[in-house]
Structure formats: structure tokens, C-alpha cells
Amino acid sequence: MTIPYNIPISDLDYCLEQLLDHKPPKILPPETIQHLCHTLKTQLLSVPNIMPLQSPISIVGDIHGQFHDLLEIFQIGGSPPSTNYLFLGDYVDRGYYSVETISLLIALKLRYPDRVFLIRGNHESRTITTNYGFYTEVLNKYNGSAEVWTYITDLFDYLPLGATIDGKIFAAHGGLSPSCQQLDQIRALDRFREIPHDGIMADLVWSDPDTEILDFKLSPRGAGYLFGLDVINKFCHDNDLMQMVRAHQLCNEGYTSYWKGKCLTVWSAPNYCYRCGNRASVLEILYYSGESKSMGEPNANENDVKYDDYKNRFEDSIVHKVQGVLPGQFFNIFEASPENDEDTSKGKGVNGINSDEELVGNGDFFCSYFKERPRKQHVEYFL
Amino acid sequence: MSQDNQEQSVSSKESTSKSKTVFTMPGNRPGIQAVHVNAAREMVRLHTQGRRPPSSTTASTAVKGPVPPLPSTASSFPGASPHPHVSIPEGCKNPQCTHCGKVIIPAPQSSYPIQDTPAIAVKNWKIYTIKKPILNSTELEDLEARFHFPLPEMIFGNSRVKIVNEVSGESIEFNALDALDSLDSESHLKVSYHKEWLDSRRSEREKKEKEERGEVESRDLREFTDKLDTIEPYDWTYSPNYKGTTNIKFSESSQEIPIHRLTQPDPILFFDEAVLFEDELADNGISILNYKIRVMPTCLLLLCRFYLRIDNVIFRIRDTRVFVDFDQDLVIRDYRQQEYEYSELLKSVQRKSIGNDPKKLFRDHDWVSKNIPTINKVVESNQ
Ligand SMILES: [Mn+2]
Numbered sequence: 001m002t003i004p005y006n007i008p009i010s011d012l013d014y015c016l017e018q019l020l021d022h023k024p025p026k027i028l029p030p031e032t033i034q035h036l037c038h039t040l041k042t043q044l045l046s047v048p049n050i051m052p053l054q055s056p057i058s059i060v061g062d063i064h065g066q067f068h069d070l071l072e073i074f075q076i077g078g079s080p081p082s083t084n085y086l087f088l089g090d091y092v093d094r095g096y097y098s099v100e101t102i103s104l105l106i107a108l109k110l111r112y113p114d115r116v117f118l119i120r121g122n123h124e125s126r127t128i129t130t131n132y133g134f135y136t137e138v139l140n141k142y143n144g145s146a147e148v149w150t151y152i153t154d155l156f157d158y159l160p161l162g163a164t165i166d167g168k169i170f171a172a173h174g175g176l177s178p179s180c181q182q183l184d185q186i187r188a189l190d191r192f193r194e195i196p197h198d199g200i201m202a203d204l205v206w207s208d209p210d211t212e213i214l215d216f217k218l219s220p221r222g223a224g225y226l227f228g229l230d231v232i233n234k235f236c237h238d239n240d241l242m243q244m245v246r247a248h249q250l251c252n253e254g255y256t257s258y259w260k261g262k263c264l265t266v267w268s269a270p271n272y273c274y275r276c277g278n279r280a281s282v283l284e285i286l287y288y289s290g291e292s293k294s295m296g297e298p299n300a301n302e303n304d305v306k307y308d309d310y311k312n313r314f315e316d317s318i319v320h321k322v323q324g325v326l327p328g329q330f331f332n333i334f335e336a337s338p339e340n341d342e343d344t345s346k347g348k349g350v351n352g353i354n355s356d357e358e359l360v361g362n363g364d365f366f367c368s369y370f371k372e373r374p375r376k377q378h379v380e381y382f383l
Numbered sequence: 384m385s386q387d388n389q390e391q392s393v394s395s396k397e398s399t400s401k402s403k404t405v406f407t408m409p410g411n412r413p414g415i416q417a418v419h420v421n422a423a424r425e426m427v428r429l430h431t432q433g434r435r436p437p438s439s440t441t442a443s444t445a446v447k448g449p450v451p452p453l454p455s456t457a458s459s460f461p462g463a464s465p466h467p468h469v470s471i472p473e474g475c476k477n478p479q480c481t482h483c484g485k486v487i488i489p490a491p492q493s494s495y496p497i498q499d500t501p502a503i504a505v506k507n508w509k510i511y512t513i514k515k516p517i518l519n520s521t522e523l524e525d526l527e528a529r530f531h532f533p534l535p536e537m538i539f540g541n542s543r544v545k546i547v548n549e550v551s552g553e554s555i556e557f558n559a560l561d562a563l564d565s566l567d568s569e570s571h572l573k574v575s576y577h578k579e580w581l582d583s584r585r586s587e588r589e590k591k592e593k594e595e596r597g598e599v600e601s602r603d604l605r606e607f608t609d610k611l612d613t614i615e616p617y618d619w620t621y622s623p624n625y626k627g628t629t630n631i632k633f634s635e636s637s638q639e640i641p642i643h644r645l646t647q648p649d650p651i652l653f654f655d656e657a658v659l660f661e662d663e664l665a666d667n668g669i670s671i672l673n674y675k676i677r678v679m680p681t682c683l684l685l686l687c688r689f690y691l692r693i694d695n696v697i698f699r700i701r702d703t704r705v706f707v708d709f710d711q712d713l714v715i716r717d718y719r720q721q722e723y724e725y726s727e728l729l730k731s732v733q734r735k736s737i738g739n740d741p742k743k744l745f746r747d748h749d750w751v752s753k754n755i756p757t758i759n760k761v762v763e764s765n766q
Contacts, residue, residue, distance in 0.1 A: 128666050131694055136743045146739065197576045206665060210533075219619070224665050250536050252519035275658060276537055277516025379654040382675050382686060382749075383645055 007039055012111040019107070025067060025100045027141055028107075033148050036106050037155040043113065044158040049191050050170075050183060051117055051163040055328070057084040059171060059283040061247030061266035062121065065095025065134070068339035069270050069280065070104065076334050077282045080108055080115045086163055088247040088266065089121020089173040089205065092152075093132035094273055096343055099141050102152055120159035121173040121247065122205040125195045129153060157192050161204050164241075166288035171245045176227045176235055177203030178216045183239050208249055209263045232262055243326060245283060254281035255331040257324025264325060271336035274343050279333050287328040468506045468709070469652055469680065475502040475511070486653050503653040503678055506709040507550045510678055512655045515541035530563060532617030535662035535670065538563075542657050544674050544685065546705065548712060553765065555629035555705055555714070557674050557687045559659035562623040569616035574667045575695035620691055621662055621670045626703045626718050627687065633716055633763035640706040640715050640762075645684055653678035659687075668692040669746075683707045690748045698723045698745075700752050714765040723755035 015036070018026040028036070058077050063070050077083060091105055092098035109116045122128060129135050129149070138149040162172040170183065180186060180200045189201060196202050206224050210217065213228035232244060244263045249256070250272055256265040270280035323331050471479060477486050486501050502511035518526070518540045526534070538559050545556035656675040663669055674687040684706055691699040700721040707714050731754065732741040744750050 122666055130740075130742055131668075131745075132663075132666070133746075136740055136746075139740055144739070197579065219665065250517070252517050256520070272537075379651050380656075380675065380677070381645075381651070382677065383642070383684070 007035065007110055009111065012107055015107040016104070016111065019100055019104045020071075025097070025104075027099055028103050030142060030145070030147050030151075033103065033106075034151045036103075036110060037151040040106055040110055041155055041158045043110075044155075044160070047160050049161045049187050049189055051119075051160050052167065053084075053086060053117060053163050053165050055166050055285045055288050057086055057165060057285050058332075059165075059245055059266055059285065060085060060087045061268040061281075061283075062088070062090035062250075063095070063101055064090055064123070064269045064272065065092055065098035065101050065137070066269050066272075066340060067095070067097030067100045067104070068337040068343075069268070070101055072270075072334055072337040073268060073282055077284065077332050080112045084115050084117075086117045086165075086171060087119065088171060088245075089119050089159075090123045090247060091118075091121070092134040093123045093129055095269070096137070096274075098134045098137050099148070106152075106155070117163060118159055119163060119171070119173060120156060120161055120191075120195070120205065122195065124153075124156035124159060126153045126156075127194070157194065159191075161186060161189070161191055161201065165245075165285055167240070168242045168288055169245055169285070170235075170239070170241050170243070173205045173246060174248045175203065175207035175209055175225070175246055176231055176244070177207065178225060179203065181235070181238060205248075209246075209258045209265075211258055229259055229262075232259065236262065250276065250278065252276075252278045254279035254333050255283070255323065261320075261324050261326050261329075266331070270334060271340050274340060279335055281331040281333045283325070284330045284332050285328065286330065289327040470504045472502045472504050472509055472511070474500060477501045485650075501653070501655060504549075505652070505678060505680070505683075507548050507712060508683070508707060508709055509547045509549055510545070510653065510676065510683065512544045512657065512676065513542055514655075514657050515539065526560070529560070532615065533619075534563065535621050535660045537658070537661040539657065539659050542659060544655070544657070544676055544687075546683070546685065546707060551712065553629075553631045553712075553714065555627045555631055555716075557625075557627050557659065557685075557703075559672065561628045562625040562659060562672055562689075563621070565623045565625040566618040566621060567624070568618070570618040570620050570622070572620055572693060572696060574664075574693065619664070620693065620699070621660065621672075622691055622699060622701065623672060623689055625672075625687075625689075625701075626716060627705065631714055631716075631765050633714075633765060636715065636762055636764035636766075638715060638762070638764055640684075640704060640717050644682055645706075649679040649681070651677045651679060664693065668694045668696075671748075681709055683709075688748065688752075690751070692745055692751075693725070695725050697725055698728060698751055698755055700748070700755070702752070711766075716763045717760070718763075719757050719760040721752065721755050721757050728755060 015028055015032065018028060060073060074080075074083075087105065091102045095101070105116070105118060109118055123132065123134075135146065135149050138146060138152075142148050162170060164170055164183070177200045180203070186200060186204065191201065193201075195205060203225055208226055209232070210226040210228055213226060214230040215228050216231055217226045217228070218224070219226060236242065236244070243261060245266060246263070247266055247268070249265050249267065250269075251265060251267055254267050254270070256267075258264070264283060266281055266283045267278070268280045268282060270278060272278055319325075319330055320327050323329075325331060471477075471486060475486070479486060486503055500511055500513050502509065504510070516539070518538050522540060523534065523538075526540070540559050543556050543558040545554060547554040654675075654677045657673060659672040659674065661669070661671040661673075668691070670689075670691050672687070672689045674685065676683065676685040684704065687703045687705075689699075689701040691697070698721070702717075702719050702721075704717040705714065706717070728745075728751070729741065732744060
């Protein structure tokens with residue numbers, strides 16, 4: 001191969017700059033995307049299905065193409081390389097900036113390989129992205145060519161399926177699988193493929209916790225699982241885990257704690273789809289507290305900077321009880337970025353999406369002072 | 384400029400020694416940093432300032448403070464209005480256009496969640512809408528007694544559209560919770576790969592039983608699925624049988640909604656639209672209930688639409704249209720159901736060979752509505 005294994009840092013910084021210093025963000029040329037994807041694929045080949053990671057680390061849930069809200073996360077939670085990030089998948093679809101979002105994450109991963117970690121969500125899939133918007137967005141932004149979509153969805157096949165933090169927390173996009181009792185069964189999977197409809201790989205990205213049940217239940221829609229308390233207890237016990245952290249489910253508060261923190265949902269797309277009005281969060285895991293101290297006072301070295309930071313920012317032992325997290329953890333909650341609000345009122349027409357649509361209705365409907373910024377879709381002669 | 388070139392040549396010289404430079408770019412740039420994020424945000428802020436009305440607020444743009452009072456009462460409605468029967472009721476915080484008096488939706492100052500309640504009154508009729516965020520966890524808990532099935536992932540349970548005749552007391556409103564009360568007790572529909580999924584699960588179970596007979600110890604999480612099948616059946620497609628919440632005495636009528644009055648270019652005094660509930664059916668399609676309303680000087684049209692797409696299975700639309708003639712206090716309600724097999728519509732799209740992204744059309748509810756057959760229709764009126 002003539003393509004180098006590593007891309008020079010300056011090249012990566014240039015990519016980041018294209019995406020960050022322009023409004024709207026500049027999309028990267030297809031050749032660049034191809035190159036980034038190729039290099040990242042090569043690197044991901046040697047990454048295990050479950051990445052062993054350490055605290056401190058911030059865990060991010062679904063983003064769904066809400067690029068500016070992703071920037072908001074770096075704003076409130078610190079940016080790489082000074083903060084470590086684990087992203088739990090669902091980078092694309094639904095929002096208006098899937099292309100920019102996944103491009104930024106790929107560039108960041110290559111730029112800071114030891115600081116940024118990406119795992120696979122159910123939307124990192126060819127079928128799902130053709131149904132939920134990413135494919136269409138690529139066609140709109142790249143002059144009708146699906147080339148970039150092909151590069152990126154090929155890369156998706158290489159993303160790891162989960163991570164452990166300090167060996168005690170298991171992180172995945174969706175949930176547990178009845179076909180999987182040991183983490184080693186996940187480690188042994190051949191993950192380099194499209195997400196199948198069934199089996200461990202499917203369940204990991206699709207299943208949901210349910211506090212009403214104890215065991216597994218089938219969803220009435222005919223596929224997919226819900227898992228209950230006995231399931232998570234057994235899984236944690238058998239794998240010497242304290243907790244499962246996952247994303248995948250929208251919630252108004254931006255996070256959900258199940259079973260006193262045994263399972264957490266982190267949701268990172270505020271005002272999801274530009275209309276839900278929900279908050280979002282990032283789960284900051286500052287340190288791991290031993291089991292003897294779990295749910296008690298944070299146990300940390302007084303000289304530990306991380307702990308002092310934690311202590312200064314939050315009244316210790318109160319926050320984790322309110323949020324239903326374990327000591328040393330904290331949901332950093334945030335609201336939609338101003339740009340999200342902007343997209344909300346604009347409805348459509350961002351960065352090439354639906355650029356073929358003409359203003360509906362006639363301009364007279366908008367008061368004179370809106371003339372410099374005509375809006376779409378606010379008045380419609382529907383029948 | 385020349386400095387940039389210099390930088391470029393330096394960086395390319397540097398990198399050719401190691402590897403070929405892939406992208407042209409300036410030299411040592413920092414990675415993503417808060418300052419970058421700030422810069423991007425600042426650009427957006429400048430860009431979006433045009434959103435604020437310049438005239439009345441120029442003085443206050445520098446000072447972040449309370450929003451200046453806006454013309455919002457009937458008395459401030461321009462006397463020169465060509466429609467003397469139109470007024471803006473108390474409580475409506477949306478400003479009016481100083482030119483034409485139309486209600487501005489959303490109000491220029493509103494940020495999501497849109498908390499204002501835009502409203503308009505024409506003759507005896509008052510029309511208002513409320514848009515709020517999705518229900519929070521406390522609100523959802525309170526609903527557990529009312530609904531004994533998993534609710535859609537997005538419920539805008541506090542949003543509604545309501546039309547009231549202030550003289551006769553007649554009213555009709557559309558809201559999510561009443562719609563969800565009207566679901567069938569279960570649905571015969573299953574996702575497309577249901578059989579395949581069930582088969583693989585069965586064969587897994589057989590495998591396990593074999594293992595057990597061979598006295599191979601194989602305790603895994605599958606044991607939790609043995610005693611059960613699905614959770615209590617419910618209509619997971621969330622297809623409501625809902626024609627609005629109303630006290631109007633409707634009777635079947637031969638009087639259709641007069642399309643000619645809706646196709647003439649009357650000015651729209653008020654337009655609003657919102658989603659009432661929405662669910663992605665775990666990435667198997669979409670189930671969504673939304674409404675649109677437009678108010679003209681002599682009549683209004685409200686459309687509450689349920690749209691269901693189960694990928695590779697079915698399309699289903701249930702439309703309730705309400706037409707009000709303000710002069711005669713006439714209300715016509717038109718309810719129709721449409722259904723079509725997914726494969727049939729896909730075939731007809733492929734016959735027409737519409738571009739390389741046929742599924743884009745399946746996200747266009749109007750397009751689907753125009754291209755699938757009506758299976759049932761009821762027209763009623765209050766007179
Ligand atoms: Mn998901």
C-alpha cells in the first residue's frame with residue numbers, strides 16, 4: 001500500500017480546522033474522507049471488540065448528527081487531549097450534520113488515538129443509515145455521490161462493540177444479550193461485518209433495560225430484547241463488574257439511572273431532532289471507587305488532583321445520590337447549543353439539505369425584518 | 384499569503400522525509416481546543432443575529448436582559464387591518480408583524496422549548512396551540528396508571544392544538560395522551576425479519592436443550608428467556624383510532640370539505656405545526672402523530688396525521704381533517720385511513736426510477752399519502 005499508516009498531525013489539524021473554523025462547517029473532500037477512513041480502519045484492525053480503558057474518562061451517548069451540540073460537549077466537559085472521551089455510538093442520522101459529526105470524530109480519533117475512543121451504535125450500519133437520513137445527507141452534500149457514505153459505512157464495520165473502564169464498568173451502545181454470559185463471548189466475535197438482525201452483536205446495540213421485569217422479555221414488535229434486574233445482576237456478578245453504562249434511549253433529563261446505578265443511560269443529543277426540548281448529558285467518570293466504598297463517601301487520595309476537582313465542583317456524596325450514579329461519577333448535564341435553537345426555527349435547509357426546496361408560501365408572510373433571513377416551512381398551504 | 388505558502392512548503396518538506404503529505408495545509412496548528420469551539424460559536428452568534436428584530440430591540444441587544452414588551456394584545460392590532468374580525472387573544476405572547484398583523488411563530492425571542500402559546504381569534508372562534516418538551520420521568524411515572532404498555536419514545540404530552548367556539552362552547556382538540564388511549568389492544572403486524580429472528584432463537588434453544596441432555600453444563604443468560612415470550616401484547620405500532628377530543632355533536636354528512644376554498648390564495652393569518660408523539664420502532668420504521676393548522680380570514684383547516692412506516696412491511700396513514708367556516712360556524716370533520724404494502728410502493732418508485740435514493744420519498748409523508756390507496760373514509764359535520 002502506498003497510503004501511509006499514519007497521517008501527519010498537521011494534516012489532521014487541518015481537517016479539524018476545516019470543520020471547526022467555518023460556519024457552516026466545511027465538509028472534507030471525498031479523497032480526504034477516504035484516506036481518513038482507510039487509515040482508521042487499519043488502526044482499528046488491532047483493537048479488541050471490548051477496549052480496556054481507564055478513568056478518568058467522559059462517556060458520551062447518542063449524538064445523531066447534532067454537530068454543534070457535540071461542540072457544546074467539548075465546551076462544558078473539556079476537549080481532547082486534556083479530557084479522555086468514550087463515545088457510545090449513534091453518531092449519524094436524524095440531525096442535519098451527520099457528515100460533519102462523523103468527520104470530526106474520525107479526525108479526532110486519528111489525532112488523539114489514546115484520548116478518543118469510538119464504539120459502534122445501531123445507526124452505524126448501512127441499512128439504518130439509508131432509512132434514517134445519513135445516506136440522503138451525503139448525497140445532498142456531495143453532489144449526488146454516495147462515495148463518502150460507502151467509505152464511512154465501511155469504516156463502521158471496524159468499530160469496537162464495547163469497552164470496560166477500570167475493568168469494573170462495561171460500556172456498550174444498547175444492552176445485554178441472552179446469548180452472552182461472558183464478556184469473552186463478545187471478545188471472541190468476528191465484528192468486522194454489518195450488524196446482523198440477531199445474535200450477540202445485534203443485542204449489544206439494540207436491547208434496552210426495563211425496571212418492570214427481572215429476566216429477558218421479547219419485544220412485541222417481533223424482534224429485540226428487554227432485560228431486567230436478575231439479568232444485569234448475574235452478568236455483573238459473573239464478569240466481576242459493578243455497572244453497565246449505555247446510551248440508545250432518549251430521556252427528557254439527559255440521563256437515566258436504573259437499579260440504583262447498576263445500569264445508566266447517557267443521552268447526549270439535546271433537543272433531539274430539533275423538537276424534543278430534552279436535556280443531554282455526558283457521564284464523567286473521575287475515579288473508580290472500590291466496592292467496599294461503593295455508594296459511600298468518595299474514597300480518594302487527598303493529593304489526587306482529580307478528586308479535588310470533583311470535590312470542588314460538586315458537594316461530594318450528594319451528587320451521586322441525586323443522580324443515582326456511583327461515587328466518582330457525575331452526569332454533566334447540558335442544554336442545546338444556540339445553533340441547535342437556530343436549526344429548530346429554521347426547520348430545514350442546513351448545509352445543502354433540501355437546498356432544492358424553494359421557500360414555501362410567499363415572502364410577504366414574513367415581516368420585513370426577517371427578510372434578510374428568509375425562513376422555510378413556517379407557512380404551508382397544506383391540504 | 385506568502386507566509387502560508389512558506390508554512391506549507393516547510394510542512395511538506397518535513398513530512399516527505401517520513402511519509403507523503405496527503406493534504407495541503409498550513410503548518411503547526413493546535414488540535415481541537417476550547418478556543419476553537421469558542422471561535423466557531425462566535426461566528427454562529429454573529430451569523431444568527433439577524434434573527435432578532437432590529438427596530439425595537441437595537442437598544443437592548445447590547446444588554447442581556449428581559450425581552451422588551453411586544454405588541455401582543457388585540458388593541459395593538461393595526462387598525463388598518465383588512466380583517467376586522469381577527470384579533471389576538473390575551474395570553475398570546477407572540478408578537479405580531481407591524482406590517483400585516485400576523486402572529487409570528489415562533490416568536491423571534493423564543494428559544495426551545497417554545498413556551499409561548501400562540502393564538503388567534505376570528506369571529507366566534509378561538510384557536511390556540513401549546514408546544515412543550517417531551518414528558519419528563521416524573522410525568523411519565525404519573526402516567527403508569529393510565530397506560531399499561533411501553534409508551535412511544537417521544538411523547539409531547541403537554542402539547543396540543545385546540546379550536547373553540549366561544550359562543551356555542553363547541554370545541555375540538557388534538558393531544559397525544561387521548562390519542563394513545565385509543566390504540567387497539569394489540570397489533571398483528573410484525574417487523575420484516577420476525578420469522579428469521581424467531582427461527583434463530585428457536586434453534587438456539589434447541590441447541591441448549593441438547594447441551595443439557597448431554598449433561599454439558601451450560602448456564603447462561605438464555606435461561607432467563609425460557610419461561611416467557613413477549614411482554615403483555617400491545618399495539619407497538621401506536622396506530623391511534625383518534626378523531627380528536629371533542630364535545631361537538633357530529634353526524635355523517637354528504638358535505639365534503641370545500642377544497643376550492645382551501646386552494647385559493649387567501650392569506651394565512653396563523654400557521655403552526657407540531658409533533659404529538661413519535662417512535663422509531665427500534666429502527667424498523669417510524670410511527671408519528673403530528674398536526675398542522677392554518678387559519679385564513681374566513682375558514683381554517685386542521686390536519687392531524689398519523690403516519691406509520693414499517694420497513695419492508697407496510698405504510699399506514701390515518702388523517703383527521705377539521706374544516707371550520709367562520710361565517711356559518713360550520714365544522715366538517717373528514718377522517719380517512721390509508722394502507723399499502725411496502726413492497727408495492729417500492730416497486731412503483733423503482734418503476735418511475737426516481738434518483739438513487741428512493742427511500743427519501745418514504746420520509747415524505749405527503750408524497751406517500753398521495754401515492755397509496757384510501758381504504759376508509761368518513762365525513763361528518765356539526766350541521
Ligand atoms: Mn441507538
